[in-house]
Amino acid sequence: MKPVKFDYYAPTSVPEALDTLNELGYDGKVIAGGQSLIAAMNFRMARPAALVDLNGVPELSYIKPNPDGSIAIGTMTRVNTVEYDQEVAKRFPLLPEVAKFIAHPAIRRRGTFGGAIAHADPAGQLPSIAVVMDANVLIRGKGKERWVKAPELIIGPFMTTIEPDEMLAEVVLTANPPYTGSNYMQVSRQNGGYAQAAVASIVNLDGEKVKNVRLVLMSVGEVPILSQKAVEILVGQKPTPEALKEVSEACASSEIDPATDIHATADYRRTLIRTLVGRSLTESIARAKKGG
């Protein structure tokens, strides 16, 4: 399967990239890692008229830890660079934890952190992680830029609020307060394969009670689902086994809209969510107790 013809631009700087995107308008599409895009182009399902290749813009690859504890990650930073970065591991252990589940190492070596989020694949891990971490995403265009929070960025399957003449430039992850624990869990049929269901959780404790909880349910809806029920049931409360069970039930029964496909029934996915929510929160809470 060979791709259709396309125009190709290989800018060497950010201003050049933004200029090109501005000129191309609807015809232009950014290519970052290409691990999803080129596969889709090989099937001729993706048929961009022009590609703007960011692989020649080194200034878009960086991991900048900030004094306030946050980390800024340039969009072209390879997933596997994030996976093995020491500062990232220290401040956000959720990232190396989830990276191991993303496809296979060869894909992670080309796939980019920003590109995966911008692609907004409902079955992709990084969009869900961006949502659970409430990542702050910088969208830039020629002469303009804006910050969008990940949950507002991703609006549908493979759909974001990024305009055709814009690109995702940077992702900023805000530091976790002390006594924060996080966890990612998934159930997939094979290593590196699509998950039938997955859960990412971040819990911040205040003494014995939950001060804040972010729980994202993945692959059970058109977008990563940020659980409201978890917040309603747990914030301000002790995370007892009964409370966790209540959250699991609520998530499985009322917050998700899983599909039935050839790999799994909706009911099975609900069962998985029920199991994974409990397990993930338990793990995050245990990690939070250790100091985070």
Place this chain on the structure above:
Amino acid sequence: MTKLFPVSVKVNGKVYEREVEARMLLSDFLRHELGLMGTHVGCEHGICGACTVLFDGEAVRSCLMFAVQASGHEIQTVESLGTPENLHPLQQAFHEKHALQCGFCTPGFLMTLVPFLEKNPHPTEEEAREAIDGNICRCTGYEKIVEAVIDAADKMSHKK
């Protein structure tokens, strides 16, 4: 008029300069522009791993890259490992353990394993198995490939 783009890429230590369409896949470029037929194409959607080559020293899927993206970079294909008269220790281990049958997937496995063994010179059986999870083999059932990896690791570390 089809627009052509210049590509200057070092492959197996030799610099090649060509002009190609932007859409030419790196896998097709290596095979048909450069005549390096050792890299094989199994799926063109990045899952089977048969097309794996080293790009700046790291294993990547050549079917998920355009040749134009390789300009200015270094690539190694299976042809860089050894010759029929002089096999690389990993190739020798594959031969001794019968880790290949039709051989079509084999170059992809070799190029995945060469950097893996550099970073993990003493893998456990489980680590070796996980390392090859991204390469599909239809003939062997993987067991003898894993044996070959452990054997190669053992021999290669003794050589050092």
Place this chain on the structure above:
Amino acid sequence: MTGKYFGQPIKRLEDKFLLTGNAKFIDDIEIPGMLHAAFLRSDFAHARINKIDVTEARKHPGVVAVYTAEDFGDYWKVGPLQVPPPFAIKDAKFNARPLPPIAKDKIRFSGEPLAVVIAESRYIAEDALEDIVVDVEMLPAVCNLEKAYEDTSVLIHEDLPSNVAALVKQESGNYEEAKKKADVVVSKRILVEHVAAAAMENRGFVVNWDERNQELTVWATTQSPLTIRGTMARGLGLAESQVHVITPFIGGGFGPKVMSSQADDVLLPWISKQLQRPIKWLEDRRENFLATTSERDQVHHCEIALKKDGTILGVKDIFYHNTGAYDPYGMTVPLNTQTHTVSNYRVPNYYTEIRMVFTNQMVVTPVRGAGRSEGVFVMERMMDFAARKLGMDPAEIRRKNLLKPNEFPLKTGVLGQDFVEGVLDSGDYLDNFEKCLKMVEYDKFRKEIQPKARKDGKRLGIGVVAFTEGTAVGPYEGCRITVSTNGKVSMSTGYSSQGQGHFTVFAQIIADFLNVKVEDVKVITGDTAHFAWGAGTFASRGATLVGTATYLAAQKVRAKIFTTASKVLGVPEDQVELCTGSVCVKGQPEKSISLGDLAGRANPMRGVVEPGVEPGLEATAYYGPPHGATGSGACAVIVNVDPETYKPKIERFVIVHDCGEVINPLLLDGQIQGGVSMGIGNTLYERLVYDENGQLLTASFMDYLMPQATDMPTKIEMGHNHTKSPLNPLGIKGVGEAGALPPGPAIAQALEDAFSEYPVEILESNLNPSLIYETIKKARG
């Protein structure tokens, strides 16, 4: 038997080329002036073609020609059938509908070729496909097997009264009478689901017509070079000698590459002749899923009648078999299913009925197992359901009914795929089974390991099954062995290779009998200019048929060596012996001649030759068995099912196998391991899924999941028995498909066992955690 090479784990001679990227596969072939083909494939599963407009496509820059069915004129014809109809079976009904090379008037499956574009590159050819405008009238798709048999409201072949492709009944004994005496009768509806061969290399075809020499040269990823040579020659009105077919290294076959008379081998030679240009066609992965043949997909209504002590009185199996839109491959697959339902156990009364139906799906032809998997799956499941009803242990009921060595040779009363009555030649099925139970520590598992696991809340189950594999069917294969004047030996055979190690195993036989070094033997396979007789690589027949032909030819060459050497050295024949690479005289070390020199002497350039003497140290031999040889084995699987996610993990996998004498134990293990990975894949991962409109939902590796390294058990524990086959001098049986047969039923039994307190019934062959969850949920009530 063992020799210096025979029976030894000799490492493969072909490896060094494959490992270093020096082995030529089909896409490595480049000929100056070569053009590239791409097929437009139907999106619709069932439609009437109004018009296919290729005008714009023909104008596309870089396109040399575009053809539809009309452009081939009288050359366009369907078929021929690759396998003859089953009229040797009494009262068999068969509606022959061979495969058309390209659709004309009607589309019958999604993926059916509609047009072919010839262009300067594959990229351009695919661009031009998008310029083709297809105007069709859509028709409802026929996809459900049982419905296809009854419902005549939508006809796939409108000249037939229904969608029934064939009806074959066979009976041995009298099942209905036997049933009257039964204490227990169990009836079940069992599905065996559709899978693909999915070799890592897709199909390919390169053809070059030489107008000056009036010769056609073809390179193809074919398992049957001689078959396609014949069909191409006949189709083009050429003599076979004008058609040269070469098989390069092939990246796996597993069955579908045996198919002939498809779009590529029918149309591309004609086009090459028209355009007088070489043409290359390579299938891509999506096309492989859509339009290369696949297999399994049967619905069985099976019944077993037993006495209360577990003795089988009879089996009745009425099953629906999906042949797809056409039936070029006859009844091979379902006939194998029939024969493998009864080849393990003592079944004195057997009634079987094949209801083969057309559907709007791609054609079904053999994939590793070739119908045997379905037979084994169904019979083993029925044994398990019978055991449950009788309150018997699954091992016990098998022990009761497995055939014993003194019952062989046993005529099965059922005609097989080779249209002769099946004869089970030899084997010790009980010993296979007991060995397997011992290796997996069955008693310990039942008494200690499983009860403890239960207490710990683990869902651990065991499955133990037995199986047979019919192998090495005729008609024949052959080879020619030649000693060269440089002392090396070459062997050519029409049989082609897709990774099985032919270049080594046949060399081993020759090296032993001619006393040369194995690395001095060169084997050439699947090149019709070297050897032009044979049927093809299928049905696990290589080791047996080609191995035996090799042995017979080697004996002839050996005899010639002695005769010639005796004359040359001036001593009686019984004084002459083979010494590595030479011929010497017993007790006279100074009198010897190298094989190479002897070969030279055997081909005089001048002088007189005695009548009846053929030149050179060369001989040809053929071998055709009276019927197939039956391999056998047993398999045990211990599965641990996660109680919350229902993901099964194979903790232990044991297989005991008997394929008679073994030429190369290293390669044997490789064949079994490979087969097992396909069996596990077919059971827990792979599945071809068509929707109700005949659309293939699994047309890439994203949805058709291939087993990965971590999906396999850590070790496939193997045991071997060696019951020599009485059918050939070396005592060999085939083994290529064996590993693929038992994993399915063993895993099904183990899963039921893991949840044995519930009435869990696994009635289909392809399982995923979600399905396991739904099945357990249903059983829990």
